[in-house]
Amino acid sequence: MKPTQQNQFDKTAFQTSVKKHLGATYATTIEKASSRAWYLAMGRALAEITTFDMLETEQDTRIRNAKSVNYLSLEFLIGRLTGNNLISMGLYEQINDAMNELGQSLTDLLEEERDPSLGNGGLGRLAACYMDSLAAQEYPTVGYGLHYEYGLFKQSFEKGHQKETPDAWCGVEGYPWEVARPELAQQIGFYGHVEVYQDEGRERRRWVPGMSVKAMPWDLPIVGYQSETVYPLRLWECRAIAPFSLESFNNGNYFEAQHALIDAGNITKVLYPNDNHEKGKTLRLMQQYFHSAASVRDILRRHEEVGHSLESLPEYETIQLNDTHPTIAIPELMRILIDEKDLEWAEAWAICTKTFAYTNHTLLPEALETWSESLIQRLFPRHMEIIYQINHLFLQEVRAKWPGDVAKQQKLSIIQEGFHRMVRMANLCVVGAYAVNGVAALHSQLVKRDLFPEFNELYPGRLQNVTNGITPRRWLKFCNPGLSQLITDKIGDEWPAKLDQLEAISQYANDAEFQQQFMAVKKANKQRLADWVKTNMDIELDANAIFDVQIKRLHEYKRQHLNMLHILSLYHRLITDPDFDMAPRVVIFAAKAAPGYHLAKQIIYALNMIAEKVNNDPRVGNKLKVVFMPDYRVSLAEIIIPAADVSEQISTAGKEASGTGNMKMALNGALTIGTMDGANVEIREEVGDDNIYIFGLDVDEVEQTRVAYNPYDYYNADPLLKASLDLLLGDEFTPGEPGKLRATYDSLLDGGDPYLVLADFASYVQAHEDMDKQYRDVSGWAKKAILNTALVGKFSSDRSIRDYVNNIWKLESVKR
Numbered sequence: 013m014k015p016t017q018q019n020q021f022d023k024t025a026f027q028t029s030v031k032k033h034l035g036a037t038y039a040t041t042i043e044k045a046s047s048r049a050w051y052l053a054m055g056r057a058l059a060e061i062t063t064f065d066m067l068e069t070e071q072d073t074r075i076r077n078a079k080s081v082n083y084l085s086l087e088f089l090i091g092r093l094t095g096n097n098l099i100s101m102g103l104y105e106q107i108n109d110a111m112n113e114l115g116q117s118l119t120d121l122l123e124e125e126r127d128p129s130l131g132n133g134g135l136g137r138l139a140a141c142y143m144d145s146l147a148a149q150e151y152p153t154v155g156y157g158l159h160y161e162y163g164l165f166k167q168s169f170e171k172g173h174q175k176e177t178p179d180a181w182c183g184v185e186g187y188p189w190e191v192a193r194p195e196l197a198q199q200i201g202f203y204g205h206v207e208v209y210q211d212e213g214r215e216r217r218r219w220v221p222g223m224s225v226k227a228m229p230w231d232l233p234i235v236g237y238q239s240e241t242v243y244p245l246r247l248w249e250c251r252a253i254a255p256f257s258l259e260s261f262n263n264g265n266y267f268e269a270q271h272a273l274i275d276a277g278n279i280t281k282v283l284y285p286n287d288n289h290e291k292g293k294t295l296r297l298m299q300q301y302f303h304s305a306a307s308v309r310d311i312l313r314r315h316e317e318v319g320h321s322l323e324s325l326p327e328y329e330t331i332q333l334n335d336t337h338p339t340i341a342i343p344e345l346m347r348i349l350i351d352e353k354d355l356e357w358a359e360a361w362a363i364c365t366k367t368f369a370y371t372n373h374t375l376l377p378e379a380l381e382t383w384s385e386s387l388i389q390r391l392f393p394r395h396m397e398i399i400y401q402i403n404h405l406f407l408q409e410v411r412a413k414w415p416g417d418v419a420k421q422q423k424l425s426i427i428q429e430g431f432h433r434m435v436r437m438a439n440l441c442v443v444g445a446y447a448v449n450g451v452a453a454l455h456s457q458l459v460k461r462d463l464f465p466e467f468n469e470l471y472p473g474r475l476q477n478v479t480n481g482i483t484p485r486r487w488l489k490f491c492n493p494g495l496s497q498l499i500t501d502k503i504g505d506e507w508p509a510k511l512d513q514l515e516a517i518s519q520y521a522n523d524a525e526f527q528q529q530f531m532a533v534k535k536a537n538k539q540r541l542a543d544w545v546k547t548n549m550d551i552e553l554d555a556n557a558i559f560d561v562q563i564k565r566l567h568e569y570k571r572q573h574l575n576m577l578h579i580l581s582l583y584h585r586l587i588t589d590p591d592f593d594m595a596p597r598v599v600i601f602a603a604k605a606a607p608g609y610h611l612a613k614q615i616i617y618a619l620n621m622i623a624e625k626v627n628n629d630p631r632v633g634n635k636l637k638v639v640f641m642p643d644y645r646v647s648l649a650e651i652i653i654p655a656a657d658v659s660e661q662i663s664t665a666g667k668e669a670s671g672t673g674n675m676k677m678a679l680n681g682a683l684t685i686g687t688m689d690g691a692n693v694e695i696r697e698e699v700g701d702d703n704i705y706i707f708g709l710d711v712d713e714v715e716q717t718r719v720a721y722n723p724y725d726y727y728n729a730d731p732l733l734k735a736s737l738d739l740l741l742g743d744e745f746t747p748g749e750p751g752k753l754r755a756t757y758d759s760l761l762d763g764g765d766p767y768l769v770l771a772d773f774a775s776y777v778q779a780h781e782d783m784d785k786q787y788r789d790v791s792g793w794a795k796k797a798i799l800n801t802a803l804v805g806k807f808s809s810d811r812s813i814r815d816y817v818n819n820i821w822k823l824e825s826v827k828r
């Protein structure tokens with residue numbers, strides 16, 4: 013590992029650069045500059061350093077001749093870059109000092125940065141953590157994504173209802189960390205037809221697109237922790253081709269008539285705000301192809317520029333598909349190899365199937381992508397031919413393995429038969445990839461057992477597991493400086509790159525002084541959050557209360573409404589049972605609902621109305637507060653996570669592929685209350701049964717319970733459950749307007765309760781009671797919290813990346 017920038021840092025030169033940008037880039041003066049201008053100028057001055065390092069990394073012949081991973085993802089939820097990059101560059105203190113001398117507070121300037129919210133949730137954030145770990149461990153990498161003009165919408169509440177507004181993350185001035193790479197632009201086609209022609213007696217085919225656009229790359233620097241290696245996150249922006257060719261426009265070749273209205277600027281205008289739900293929108297498929305095509309061409313350009321042969325592609329490049337969203341890259345590579353590079357089908361297929369690997373992030377049927385054959389045919393006629401041919405050859409394999417078994421062929425076919433034929437993207441991925449992985453041990457087992465059992469027989473060893481991880485740089489060192497310092501004082505400062513070392517902290521779990529210090533840090537973090545809530549929401553919180561946190565996208569399977577029922581049960585008991593005693597508790601939510609997901613929005617509304625009443629009801633006093641923080645995003649998570657005492661991970665068993673918020677909160681000393689789902693199972697293995705609160709049905713019990721499930725059985729048998737649910741029917745929370753919160757009630761009873769909320773209610777309430785008792789034992793709680801921090805080193809994304817490297821990608825690290 014090379015020395016960090018610290019040694020070469022020239023403070024005066026840096027200050028001069030900041031001042032130059034203030035004037036030359038942002039047209040202001042030291043006297044007049046706003047905080048925003050100072051932040052932008054500082055960002056540009058820093059980006060200058062990293063851009064040089066990125067170009068050096070790009071030119072490094074050892075890296076150019078080593079194998080790289082290309083991480084293809086429609087989402088990279090990177091969060092703010094400035095603070096994080098300062099930590100990676102080892103320059104935090106120096107820049108703090110340099111900016112102080114210029115009369116600026118670094119912490120204030122960092123608050124000026126808008127989050128680049130170029131993702132929905134877990135999958136996008138995972139891609140960002142993986143880029144961080146790839147760079148930190150110096151594995152050659154390029155991240156490929158989209159440069160959306162608008163990221164995930166901004167959320168606010170109007171009378172308790174979610175309101176969405178566009179997120180123009182770049183602002184008018186542009187984002188200081190990005191650099192345009194016009195020399196690497198690509199031209200991308202859509203629509204059109206397939207031409208058949210003769211070439212030296214052979215019949216050949218080529219796609220003649222009906223319209224074309226330009227893909228302009230923007231590079232963001234991914235700075236390796238304590239290294240000068242900087243890899244690019246390359247985000248493609250769609251532009252109209254310039255200069256606009258009037259001649260071809262007029263003679264009708266340039267755009268086909270029916271597509272003339274599509275403005276090229278539309279394609280990367282906005283991120284689709286659905287997570288774990290696909291809707292077959294044409295523009296979404298265009299985004300996917302635009303992303304895949306530009307990325308594949310860039311990969312081939314890099315490969316060929318160094319002089320490597322096409323046959324050797326799998327030796328130098330591997331392409332990781334982050335879910336099925338970039339699946340069209342597989343037929344696109346086939347098309348280029350066959351139609352443009354003159355390879356035979358078999359040669360091209362051999363290359364493809366040694367190059368692609370696919371990560372599955374979900375088992376939810378509504379999230380498995382299928383696209384109508386007619387849409388693909390219209391947008392990408394040549395790709396559709398190639399998909400047919402892939403399927404034709406694949407079904408021959410299926411017939412050879414299971415002769416005469418038509419049902420097997422139908423089940424496995426890439427094309428789903430029916431009135432509207434559909435292309436199953438996951439099947440195409442499994443057939444076209446050399447490795448397929450789930451994202452947690454339980455999830456990967458279910459992928460094998462329930463989703464792809466036949467593929468597992470047909471291709472033994474192809475289906476694997478890589479348990480997700482999180483970067484400890486952002487999710488401990490940066491967001492929780494108090495705890496980081498405490499840890500460093502005990503075990504030195506190598507833990508951010510070697511998270512397993514945290515285990516050494518467990519020797520202090522019973523140490524009274526360390527417990528007291530650990531809990532003092534936690535309390536300060538809770539106070540920081542309470543201050544945010546006071547300033548932004550005007551709600552007073554007591555930092556001595558239990559901070560009980562559920563932060564994630566709003567989804568029925570994640571069961572925010574189970575948490576809601578628990579709140580209602582506490583409220584009911586507080587106002588009806590004079591003997592009921594509980595430790596003061598603050599229940600904190602943050603979540604965005606997809607704009608078209610009606611019930612999710614109703615759950616947000618109900619939680620906001622319940623909060624309003626509970627927080628102001630004198631009968632409740634300070635025992636219970638409910639806070640729904642608006643506009644959940646990475647920078648908000650950085651404030652909430654260090655302040656959590658309790659981490660809510662309460663999905664129906666079998667539904668949450670992994671979860672990563674669970675890892676972040678455990679690392680920051682929160683105790684998990686959770687089901688046997690996703691990575692909770694592995695967190696429990698690491699921290700031990702005594703240090704986690706597991707409740708509810710497991711996967712097998714969920715399956716058995718579903719057979720004859722009637723939510724009314726639970727409703728009628730459990731008076732506390734009934735009383736809690738019935739609160740939603742009256743006007744307790746919507747004075748004068750009874751029934752306004754009944755959407756949740758209806759879905760849980762007449763709606764059949766598809767996620768078994770009522771079945772898990774009693775066990776969930778019991779687990780909370782156990783935790784409440786434990787919280788009153790201050791030392792006992794501190795011990796458990798410390799052990800959570802100490803024992804979750806496994807969940808560093810550095811370990812996940814090493815798993816990918818060793819079991820799937822087979823790369824070598826290149827230290828500079």
Ligand code: 26Q
Binds near residue numbers: 284290480690
């Ligand atoms: C697909 C087609 C059309 C429009 C949108 C989509 C789409 C977009 C985003 C489908 C799914 C997503 C996001 C899924 C996601 O975030 N999954 C989560 O991935 C995490 C990382 O592996 C896991 O920890 C979570 O369990 C999983 O829910």
